Amino acid sequence: MYSQGLIGADDKPVEDEAFIAAFQARIDAEEKIEPNDPMPEAYRKTLVRQIGQHAHSEIVGMLPEGNWITRAPTLRRKLALLAKVQDEGGHGLYLYSAAETLGVSREQMTEELLSGRAKYSSIFNYPTPTWADIGAIGWLVDGAAIMNQVPLCRCSFGPYARAMVRVCREESFHQRQGYELMMALAEGSDEQKAMAQDALNRWWWPSLMMFGPHDSDSTNSDQSMEWKIKRFTNDELRQKFVDATVIQAEKIGLTIPDPDLKWNPEKNDGAGGYDFGPIDWNEFWRVVKGGGPMNRDRISARKKAWDEGVWVREAANAFAQKQHQRTEASKVAAE
Amino acid sequence: MSIETTPLWEVFIRSRNGLNHKHVGSLHAADSNLAVQSARDVYTRREEGNSIWVVRSDQIVASDPDRSGENFEPAADKIYRHPSFYDIPDDVGHM
Numbered sequence: 148m149y150s151q152g153l154i155g156a157d158d159k160p161v162e163d164e165a166f167i168a169a170f171q172a173r174i175d176a177e178e179k180i181e182p183n184d185p186m187p188e189a190y191r192k193t194l195v196r197q198i199g200q201h202a203h204s205e206i207v208g209m210l211p212e213g214n215w216i217t218r219a220p221t222l223r224r225k226l227a228l229l230a231k232v233q234d235e236g237g238h239g240l241y242l243y244s245a246a247e248t249l250g251v252s253r254e255q256m257t258e259e260l261l262s263g264r265a266k267y268s269s270i271f272n273y274p275t276p277t278w279a280d281i282g283a284i285g286w287l288v289d290g291a292a293i294m295n296q297v298p299l300c301r302c303s304f305g306p307y308a309r310a311m312v313r314v315c316r317e318e319s320f321h322q323r324q325g326y327e328l329m330m331a332l333a334e335g336s337d338e339q340k341a342m343a344q345d346a347l348n349r350w351w352w353p354s355l356m357m358f359g360p361h362d363s364d365s366t367n368s369d370q371s372m373e374w375k376i377k378r379f380t381n382d383e384l385r386q387k388f389v390d391a392t393v394i395q396a397e398k399i400g401l402t403i404p405d406p407d408l409k410w411n412p413e414k415n416d417g418a419g420g421y422d423f424g425p426i427d428w429n430e431f432w433r434v435v436k437g438g439g440p441m442n443r444d445r446i447s448a449r450k451k452a453w454d455e456g457v458w459v460r461e462a463a464n465a466f467a468q469k470q471h472q473r474t475e476a477s478k479v480a481a482e
Numbered sequence: 483m484s485i486e487t488t489p490l491w492e493v494f495i496r497s498r499n500g501l502n503h504k505h506v507g508s509l510h511a512a513d514s515n516l517a518v519q520s521a522r523d524v525y526t527r528r529e530e531g532n533s534i535w536v537v538r539s540d541q542i543v544a545s546d547p548d549r550s551g552e553n554f555e556p557a558a559d560k561i562y563r564h565p566s567f568y569d570i571p572d573d574v575g576h577m
Contacts, residue, residue, distance in 0.1 A: 184547060466512065
């Protein structure tokens with residue numbers, strides 16, 4: 148039950164040592180935390196920020212792909228893309244609802260996105276100039292997102308974990324349709340193959356950046372691991388993604404654009420894994436801070452949608468009010 | 483920007499006849515018709531159900547989490563309410 152009315156109605160708990168220890172003990176015992184349970188303010192804030200960013204990413208993530216819906220090359224691809232973009236909208240809604248259980252309103256979160264105060268995944272600030280980009284996004288971007296999201300299904304905060312279960316169930320089709328699309332291009336004409344390789348070249352490094360800064364530079368990571376919001380570190384997840392993806396590229400005859408990529412049998416406690424080259428963190432931070440090729444476009448598209456939808460929201464609310472008044476009036480008349 | 487908030491609704495879906503409607507999540511909508519329509523779009527895109535209930539979140543009355551001890555703990559020491567509390571011979575058959 149996600150009732151907003153209850154949240155914040157009670158007095159804030161005093162966060163003494165005993166309170167913090169009791170909370171951590173619940174986390175350590177793998178108990179789920181529900182919205183009305185006592186929780187440290189920092190835990191609440193971390194979740195509001197993380198779930199909000201996650202929701203914004205789903206919503207902004209509709210834009211680069213929406214760009215190609217009218218130009219999909221076949222009806223089959225168009226249906227898949229429409230369904231995928233609609234799913235992303237739904238994922239945004241599940242996540243906003245989960246954040247709202249923590250006492251933040253949808254309007255507040257929307258305002259934070261549009262004003263640029265809230266962040267979203269840096270990956271969506273790259274353009275989608277060719278059809279192969281749609282394949283690369285499904286395969287790599289959704290692939291990276293799945294790596295991140297599967298462990299979030301076991302996150303300590305109940306509503307976030309439940310939202311992620313739904314998201315993950317729907318997400319695997321996204322990755323498969325993207326990979327299939329890339330495979331079709333890679334098996335096509337020389338030009339089509341070149342288009343697929345070009346998309347891989349442009350999306351590979353930004354996809355690795357999606358996992359966030361190295362563990363040694365990640366400020367929020369330790370506390371989030373302790374609170375079992377995160378189950379794996381950024382670097383662990385990035386390594387899993389590389390190890391899973393290299394073979395997928397090889398299978399369809401595409402080359403990962405990294406000259407330093409090399410199998411290392413010692414990695415992953417002797418199970419083997421890939422060494423890979425250095426990530427350009429300057430680019431990452433530039434894009435996060437608004438300097439990516441599409442940052443301005445993305446926010447202005449969201450602003451336009453919000454502004455042009457005002458009359459719809461107002462009309463719906465006015466209609467609801469009028470209906471309510473009529474029902475009340477007929478009740479009085481009947482008495 | 484309009485700061486008027488649109489009401490929150492809780493959504494319950496029955497996955498098939500014979501089962502209960504089960505809470506699946508929530509959404510914002512101006513009225514009950516829009517809430518049902520949005521619930522259909524958001525929560526049943528993959529045959530998740532054949533019936534939808536929506537109820538305004540502010541209409542739900544919940545037990546007080548601060549009193550969950552006094553509400554629910556008394557049941558914990560009443561094991562005599564469970565069939566396994568009673569010893570009967572094995573050879574009387576299933577009971």
